[in-house]
Amino acid sequence: MNRIIGRFFLTICILSVIFIIAKCGDDAVNLQQDFVSGTVTYNGTAFYTSGGYYAVSIYADATNPYSQSPVKSDSVEIDVAHGTAYYNISGLATGNYYIGATWIRSSNGQVEAVVGTYGCDTVRGCNNHIKVSVPRYQGTGNLNFYAWADLSKKLYP
Numbered sequence: 001m002n003r004i005i006g007r008f009f010l011t012i013c014i015l016s017v018i019f020i021i022a023k024c025g026d027d028a029v030n031l032q033q034d035f036v037s038g039t040v041t042y043n044g045t046a047f048y049t050s051g052g053y054y055a056v057s058i059y060a061d062a063t064n065p066y067s068q069s070p071v072k073s074d075s076v077e078i079d080v081a082h083g084t085a086y087y088n089i090s091g092l093a094t095g096n097y098y099i100g101a102t103w104i105r106s107s108n109g110q111v112e113a114v115v116g117t118y119g120c121d122t123v124r125g126c127n128n129h130i131k132v133s134v135p136r137y138q139g140t141g142n143l144n145f146y147a148w149a150d151l152s153k154k155l156y157p
Contacts, residue, residue, distance in 0.1 A: 034135050035090035038143035040076065040101045042083040042115075043122060046150040052105040052112060054078060056087040061096035061131060066114045066156040071097065073104060073111070083149065092134045099132060101147035103154075113154035116147025126155055 040056060047054070057070035072092065076085035101116035116122045119130030122145075132143065148154065 034092050035088060036092065036097070036099060036132060036134065036143055037086070037088035038118075038145070040085045040087060040116065041144070041146050042078060042085070042101075042149040043146055044149040044153075045080075045083070047078065047080065048103060048151050051107070052103055054085065054115075055102050055104050056085075056089060057100050057102040057104075057111060057114075058089055058092065059098040059100060061098070065098040065129070066100055066117070070100070070102070070111060073102065075104075076101075094135060096131050096133050098129055099143060099145070100156075101145070103151055112157075113151045114156035115149070115151065115154050116145055117155065118143050118145045120145065120155070122146040122148055122155070 036058065042054075053075045055073045055075045057073040059065040059068065059070050062068060072089055074087060074089050076087050078085040099118040100114045102111045103113045103115060104110065105112045117126065117129045118132065119128050120126035121128075
């Protein structure tokens with residue numbers, strides 16, 4: 001009888017170890033990320049508050065990405081006192097993207113102005129847009145960039 005009880009407990013121990021090892025196989029540290037996030041810092045205080053809203057828009061990889069409609073856009077809430085807005089856009093399909101700070105007209109949902117892009121120094125001049133790959137193991141957070149508050153200074157119509 002002692003032998004049967006001993007084998008029973010040995011079997012339970014082995015199954016417990018196998019279960020623990022199987023659960024540890026999900027390595028959440030290295031999961032691929034399907035989002036982009038960061039902060040947009042707006043230069044100036046001439047924010048447009050009627051007829052549309054500020055957003056961050058995701059553009060597909062193309063020779064001239066900002067001349068096409070965005071793949072996805074999400075409005076941002078701007079902390080006017082500091083001129084900053086946090087964004088987090090998730091659910092992106094695998095691919096390469098460009099990120100732009102935009103102003104979207106409420107009446108038709110069209111992007112009226114691209115006022116900043118990730119990798120573009122809005123104040124000193126824009127000549128280097130950075131492409132972002134999604135998903136990627138190193139994450140896609142802290143993609144911070146500058147944009148104009150004043151729509152008359154837009155980079156792209």
